[in-house]
Amino acid sequence: MPAVSKGDGMRGLAVFISDIRNCKSKEAEIKRINKELANIRSKFKGDKALDGYSKKKYVCKLLFIFLLGHDIDFGHMEAVNLLSSNKYTEKQIGYLFISVLVNSNSDLIRLINNGIKNDLNSRNPTFMNLALHCIANVGSREMAEAFASDIPRILVAGDTMDSVKQSAALCLLRLNRTSPDLVPMGEWTARVVHLLNDQHLGVVTAATSLITTLAQKSPDDFKTSVALSVARLSRIVTSASIDLQDYTYYFVAAPWLSVKLLRLLQCYPPPEDASLRSRLTECLETILNKAQEPPKSKKVQHSNAKNAVLFEAISLIIHHDSEPTLLVRACNQLGQFLQHRETNLRYLALESMCMLASSEFSHEAVKTHMETVINALKTERDVSVRQRAVDLLYAMCDRSNAKQIVAEMLTYLENADYSIREEIVLKVAILAEKYAVDYTWYVDTILNLIRIAGDYVSEEVWYRVIQIVINRDDVQGYAAKTVFEALQAPACHENLVKVGGYILGEFGNLIAGDSRSSPLVQFNLLHSKFHLCSVPTRALLLSAYIKFINLFPEVKITIQDVLRSDSQLRNADVELQQRAVEYLRLSCIASTDILATVLEEMPPFPERESSILAKLKKKKGRGNLPVIDDTRRNVNGNVEHAEKTEAPNQVSTPSFTDLLNLNSAPGPGGNLLVDVFSDNAALSSTDVCEENFSRFVCKNNGVIFENQLLQIGLKSEYRQNLGRMYVFYGNKTSTQFLSFTSSLSVLDSFSPQLNMHVKTVDPVIEGGAQVQQILNMECVSDFTEAPVLKVQFRYGGMLQNLAVKLPVMLNKFFQPTEMTSQDFFQRWKQLGAPEQEVQKIFKAKLPMDTEVTKAKIIGFGVALLDRVDPNPENFVGAGVIHTKSIQVGCLLRLEPNAQAQMYRLTLRTSRESVSRRLCDLLSEQF
């Protein structure tokens, strides 16, 4: 070891660093730095040519100043000059400066690349390494363009020194990460895999990282690496600890390489070859066995290295998810770690166990550790560990332990850190609904949630409880009693007032028999909260009051007095004022019968699929999910609504062109509550959301998807065979979405028929912000399958995945055609061949309304032809589908039969596939 010459090499630099360290104040430091900068600038500009040593010294000083946090805007040229020095140390400093400070100044890059090229060609391994390090550090596109083809050559050449191979492998890895398109696969790829067999473990270590990165992108090209990795791993885990000499780390054989090999194997499914598979199983068993052996050293480095390999082996076991014995052994091992004195191990054990909980083989084994995990929630001092415990409890929850886990989470919520409360609230709400056998328990749980953490209870959660109460008559009386009791508290959360107001308004009669909760008592209780509430809650309460007038005629006068008061009738808020006026009027003029009809109990909400149910159905191979049209959409996007739309003066049947999805608030939010969390468990198999798809057949704008995090809205326009869609992503939370990506995936059979081009979006969406993405499309020929939009982002550390079927259908490429009756029937007869006509007879799902039907047909894209059909009840339309290859003329006829509540729809076009698709699309709309 050479004696380290602390600064001897550059005395001036050492003096300067000492000066800076001796500065008493920030101002003095800045003054000293400015003086130095001026000095260096003058030296660089001076007439006297600087020798290499001085240049090196000044460049190094600039580097130091930069690392102190100051901007450096000169010296780049001098650093580049150093690259061509034949003195190693000058070259080295030049490269360091460039690695740390280079920006994409293109002129400079060309000069730098020249320097690098010379060194790569120098055949001097030390110089070559410097150049490769520089490429790996900077990794810019220009460098990839210049060197991506040279480096593979260096990597696999027979005469390359080991250390150069190592640098070349990782240099290529970096270029592949930054500019994958510029690193072409070639015959070198096969030879790279064989580096796994290299004599030199350093080469294997570097190459394994490269191969893993490449295999993630194109697994098929690197399949042979599986057998080689297993062989290598097997040799390592069975070696005596001294065999690997300096690659043994605290008595652990090559821990870094082992971890990397286990990572590489996670790019692939379990090996199909039986002997290979059993060899791998042996390796994994050996690693698990070693965990039980007494430690060979007391040093934490020993146990860390050993456990690093163990955890990676467990990751591989979980990834394969095929060997029940290994999974259970892994679970037991992690169980031991749950009580380890090292916080790090407890943290990692909780994290890994979360993954094990989702495997059917180890779910039960994980559950046996529930008490320990609950204990961790209570006793861990580090919030990040407690967070992991919450995650694990959520993951291990099922019907058998749901009550206990939910109760523990509720207890924890009372003192939980603010940062994780919202997430816990959602988790509790999901578990309570998912595993509720007894709905009184569900109601209690949600009311508890509101009591403990009302501020963190999002709208979807309380919408959902109302939906469930309305749909289940066995729980309505209990719910009314419980909210009534909860409202007695002197201070209760506004969310409770909302739930209470809604439920008593619907079901207050169920508890009115008891004198302690007589109608007047109920009303007074609700009204005592009125003045403390925000406008939307007050609006909801007013609706509850008018419902009371219907339920309890005895309080009519009291309520009318309240509605009549100035604070209501002349309220500054227009919504409140309008409700007060309308409700008062309604209560005065309507007969009891009318009142009873208008204010009837809410009908059950349509049951919506939970993601789990949908998955189940798919497995069982049933047909398409039923399309549920939400007829109870309202005007202000609130849960309570019917009164409003049906009140006099306010009769406005929502037209189908309305952006109705916005208004069906309780639905999508409610059921997607479950989706958000199921996503993180099953990244690969995201269900495609088709819920709103059919609503877009006859319209182009609206909300296609919404859950409590994200809203996706669409605006589209079409002209002939071209279309453009604007997709709006709205972040509904107050937190950033990170790593946001959205892409299109189209089924293979479909891609040649529709060309789509999508522009990338910014990876960050700030809380409350909306970003727009533009999709351009071209219809090449007629098609059936719709493209799927895949969205992925991180919210609060968790990866969210969703897939939405985009409403791009064949009928979007319609151009309407006006024609006379005569023309129409002439064309109609021409298209009389059996394969040109498709006909469907179906039952009306919606009320038969002529105006709505007309609007739908026009929305479908054809011209609605008046007075063409001899029967005035029938509708006929004509249009042309424009694709790039052909144009397809198209005639349609819709015959309603009001008596039978049936329709007959006939489509005639020159192409059978077009007729069929159009008929399928349109027949779902009535």
Place this chain on the structure above:
Amino acid sequence: MQFMLLFSRQGKLRLQKWYVPLSDKEKKKITRELVQTVLARKPKMCSFLEWRDLKVVYKRYASLYFCCAVENQDNELITLEIIHRYVELLDKYFGSVCELDIIFNFEKAYFILDEFLLGGEAQETSKKNVLKAIEQADLLQENVDFQTRLFAV
């Protein structure tokens, strides 16, 4: 690995190594945020934390914090030992390394790191091999020093 930061207990940055392209502004922001977060943690807390969409692994040696940001699927414990091996390399090279060595010989700290990690991945985990590479470079340097002195005479 996405980046490695070395900073003192006072929050002064001693070394920064970035393996992903980021603007200077972003680097400064990240540094400020992470230094603050890590310094606020108590000694017995676990060495891993979720940060943005990454995992941060850190360890304190005397007055210096070594802090690495790795991707989600990366192995936390092996990252902890990457930090330790780097400390061992510095220690062996400088002979009981202290913060001052890294301040005054920051360029050496970078050179050693580049021999050990490249592109964010372990390149050479053998202590001997890394130090051999650095020694060779130092020998080249000494020859050069010798030559300059010769000319100066």
